[in-house]
Amino acid sequence: MTLDAEVDALRRVPLFRGIDATKLRLLAFISDRTHFAPGEELCRQGEDGDSAFIILEGEADIRVHTPDGEKTVARLGQHSIVGEIAILCDVPRTATVVAATEMDVLTVSKDDFLRLLKEFPDMSLEVMRTLAQRLERTTQDLAAQKASGAAA
Amino acid sequence: MTLDAEVDALRRVPLFRGIDATKLRLLAFISDRTHFAPGEELCRQGEDGDSAFIILEGEADIRVHTPDGEKTVARLGQHSIVGEIAILCDVPRTATVVAATEMDVLTVSKDDFLRLLKEFPDMSLEVMRTLAQRLERTTQDLAAQKASGAAA
Numbered sequence: 110m111t112l113d114a115e116v117d118a119l120r121r122v123p124l125f126r127g128i129d130a131t132k133l134r135l136l137a138f139i140s141d142r143t144h145f146a147p148g149e150e151l152c153r154q155g156e157d158g159d160s161a162f163i164i165l166e167g168e169a170d171i172r173v174h175t176p177d178g179e180k181t182v183a184r185l186g187q188h189s190i191v192g193e194i195a196i197l198c199d200v201p202r203t204a205t206v207v208a209a210t211e212m213d214v215l216t217v218s219k220d221d222f223l224r225l226l227k228e229f230p231d232m233s234l235e236v237m238r239t240l241a242q243r244l245e246r247t248t249q250d251l252a253a254q255k256a257s258g259a260a261a
Numbered sequence: 262m263t264l265d266a267e268v269d270a271l272r273r274v275p276l277f278r279g280i281d282a283t284k285l286r287l288l289a290f291i292s293d294r295t296h297f298a299p300g301e302e303l304c305r306q307g308e309d310g311d312s313a314f315i316i317l318e319g320e321a322d323i324r325v326h327t328p329d330g331e332k333t334v335a336r337l338g339q340h341s342i343v344g345e346i347a348i349l350c351d352v353p354r355t356a357t358v359v360a361a362t363e364m365d366v367l368t369v370s371k372d373d374f375l376r377l378l379k380e381f382p383d384m385s386l387e388v389m390r391t392l393a394q395r396l397e398r399t400t401q402d403l404a405a406q407k408a409s410g411a412a413a
Contacts, residue, residue: 242350
């Protein structure tokens, strides 16, 4: 994929909506683009995390350890960001991310990611929105599980 | 409580760590401070939300609707922020927040809150960290519920 095509792809990611073309070109240039086949892991729970992933194509499952083995708790699609929690909170990876389909993924290093957030308030707001939406969905799922658990 | 004492209280809220005293004084001046007795509601799920709440004193339960009635899914303590999801995502309140103890709460309007976030990247990062930590905890709780549900 040419740099121009990559900038075009980045432009369609909601997270980067407020960032101008020159900066997107720089981001495309400094970031790694990786292909994952179904079943391959982007990262593993418990490992150190020094990058965030932006899904350019495909879908990924979010899996976490439980006393009962690993459970899938969510699926993320095209243009989602994942892996940002370890970067923001300075903690090991909080989940394992597994390619559910063929995937194209942009890997942004921790330093670049934090610098982008500081420089672009609109990008920060978009990350907050993404986290808030994900929290809201997970909270609803938890409530539903508690209700069905209580009914069982 | 005097304005000075209120600024002192705000200074102890991690969210406001990077904000200088002059701005904190302004924030204290433009924000409403409210007392809640145990059982009183700060906001109700489904209502329009036009403010965020910062817990200066006390604790609150986060409750959400389920097919089985309302369930408590989390408890938030002193210096936490709550109610920011409706503001960030432009959606109705995603949960009901109920005082679990006597509470002192600072109410920040949507406009003031978004302005603060744009102006102070450190505050944005802190909001992201808070959301990420809360998402991480909720995801773990969901996985544990799924495991215990499967075991039942």
